[in-house]
Amino acid sequence: MKKQILATVIGIFSLNSMSILADQATINDIEAAARALDTVSLQELSQSSDSYDSALANYRLAVSFNVKADSEAANAALDQAMETMEGLTAEEPENPEAWALLGHIYGTKIGFNPMKGMYYGPKAGKSIAKAKELAPENPRVNLVSGVSDYFTPTLFGGSKTTAIKSLSSAINQYADDSDSGYHWGLAEAYVWRGLAQMELGESNKALNDWRAAVAIQPNFYWASTLIEKHQ
Template sequence: MKKQILSFTLVLFSLLSFAQTNYEKIMKEKIAKVESGKSAEDFQALANDFQRIADKEKGKWQPSYYTALSYIQKGRALMRENKVQELDEVADQAQKYVDEAKTVETNADIQLLQKMIYSLKMMVNPMERYMTFGMKATEQMASAEKLDPNNPRIALIKAEDVYFTPEQYGGSITKGMELFKQALEKFNSYKPKSDLDANWGKSEAEYFVSQATK
């Protein structure tokens, strides 16, 4: 009887180990595509993929995190296409998965996504929404920075905000470039806790720093 129990335990352990290994493999494959996506359609496809994983892996925050990130990146792609009226819906989709991630984990990268969601909503009508969503975005950025001041993605998004904001509203291309350089320095020294934790953004920082040297 003891041998049967031991055999069953070993089989169960092997199955669980295989499932975890398979989960990590699939996640790594999908995560690698986050920075290579270009269009809203690319990011919607990624969101669908991560969403299916998130629906199965309720106890893990990363699938929900990457689902939300994919929706946010879809929103940023729509902004580049001047389709700002679609941003509310995309932001609401991202919010659902940020909320799910928050039930499992509290960290700066999740807080940063919340900031980015508020920024998307503000961009639907910046003049009317700055005092609501713009201020909320600022609060979330401060919260994220307090949790992890050395996080390079926080530095990257701060650089974006300064670089792309018109000077009459407090922005500065020169200051933005300096912040991109600071972000890249942080990327070069920052280590995520695991292979599935947030690790995106370095290529963007490298791009802007390379433009400054031309």
């Protein structure tokens, strides 16, 4: 289980104020399998890991199954990830990484089941707000916040411009994150920023972001597919 020693600085917890005992190698294995949509490896990683790592593996497994149009398996994996992270946030309420991933999972649940937006939307919002309160300069917190802004209707405070701002902050913050033990999401941040750029009519900026994602992760299926579609 992830263990952290949290140092308080004027009541705000940030990634730089944490001493994190974590297994970055497992995170790297999860991300490599996810980029290749390798559901077999992701299932094995979800079972051989615990706590945060297991939840991340199940989250990536859910997304991979969804891409492969296996909605039943996707929802089952996502529900398992959700259960794990709800338990972890209850056990470690001052852990911003846990709140950020839980918010991401709730948001994905809405993507899988839009009719459940009224239920999971407030949960996602509260989880992300808690993560931002604890660690406003954490790259994954800003990644998840940016994705939330991308999908949230303007009427409810979302905006593609705000999404780009949060995602740009995340991309900049990843430079100091490589040894965090939770390092994932840099290429993903570029993809989401590119999607927001495309929505605003900035196709060249979008393509540049997707190419940056592929430069970071050459076998990134999602980014490569977007480039092929829009170039």
